[in-house]
Amino acid sequence: MIYLHFIVNPISGKGKHTITKEYLDTYFLEGQYKIRVDYSEYKKHAVLLTQNAIAENPDVIIACGGDGTINEVASCLVNTSIRLGIIPVGSGNGLASNLNIPRNIEQALAIIRKQNEQAIDVGKINDRYFFSNMGLGIDALIIRKYECFEKRTLSAYVKASLRASAEFKPPKMIVKWAGQEKKVVPFLFFVSNSNEMGYNMSLTPKASLSDGWLDLLIVSKLNIAQKMMFGTLVLLNKTDKFKKAERFLVKELEIVLPEATTVDLQADGEYYHLDNSTISVAVLEKALTVLVDSKL
Structure with a gap:
């Protein structure tokens, strides 16, 4: 069973997306996937949520938001075996665009299902x-x-x-x-x-x-x-x-x-x-x- 843990910023972009567990359950069949969903409530909250998720040893942690949310989640996954998924529902979505991850939520979820992975470089500024x-x-x-x-x-x-x-x-x-x-x-x-x-x-x-x-x-x-x-x-x-x-x-x-x-x-x-x-x-x-x- 593949464990997918979603970290969702509910106000990313125009705040009109509705990424809920009920919605995700329609895309990831029970018995094949374990789904958990957490929602960030303030700046840097996604860091804490990701750290807590890591303790549960998921296969993938999916950042649902803009570049800021993605940064908070991804920063916790550097040099780990846990893979990052991205659902770009922010405003700029620069990293997702570079990775050819579409803004359409269903198409982005299809990429999560495929489980194709790539290692990318990371920039570091001090700490x-x-x-x-x-x-x-x-x-x-x-x-x-x-x-x-x-x-x-x-x-x-x-x-x-x-x-x-x-x-x-x-x-x-x-x-x-x-x-x-x-x-x-x-x-x-x-x-x-x-x-x-x-x-x-x-x-x-x-x-x-x-x-x-x-x-x-x-x-x-x-x-x-x-x-x-x-x-x-x-x-x-x-x-x-x-x-x-x-x-x-x-x-x-x-x-x-x-x-x-x-x-x-x-x-x-x-x-x-x-x-x-x-x-x-x-x-x-x-x-x-x-x-x-x-x-x-």
Whole structure:
């Protein structure tokens, strides 16, 4: 019997999905599957629910939500034998899109039934994980403002981006990797494990979840006209045309903010404030097993 444990964020996306045990029982026959369902009630609650689920030794833990919920669940499964399933009912759904997991709930459940699995890389920032991307530049401020909107929609994201662009002051950074050292004052400092960041937008279209590398994108301080041009290229998924964008493949990074004592960052679309100014970033190769329709 296959034990499937679902962690559901009931307010993900527009909060209109109805993923209940009764609903799931119509897809997973009794006698072949054991089904448990828990519902998260507040930020980080999915972490506690996942930890409790792990103690029951399920075969798969399925995150039903957006990138934030997926991050909370997946972070508990890194370097374990328990596989991650995803039902993307959030707003951006960047990781699910990269994994070709459809937003249609029935189609996503069909992938859970198939039990096809793939090991993917994981990003690590100090003591926390990311699976899609992280950033220390304007994107951190965008997410901070985005979280203030009652509804997480693409229009809300665009509004947050415009407000952040008007306020953002690039910090000074010293970045070290593979024997190199670079001093930057970046408008955007973006590290990606996946080729999509949500809403079908991408800053790193060539990134791969299973190549053992992280894609680093640095965009230096911009004037108003350059900000408008870059924003347009982001919406068009053509940031590779932007001449001030520098791209690197990295396995480890050390980032120091010499004039700061704290740092704001975003990881998988969630805002964090860290009480230090030195950040270590690394890739953990093939550290998470995910259920997928077919291998990437």
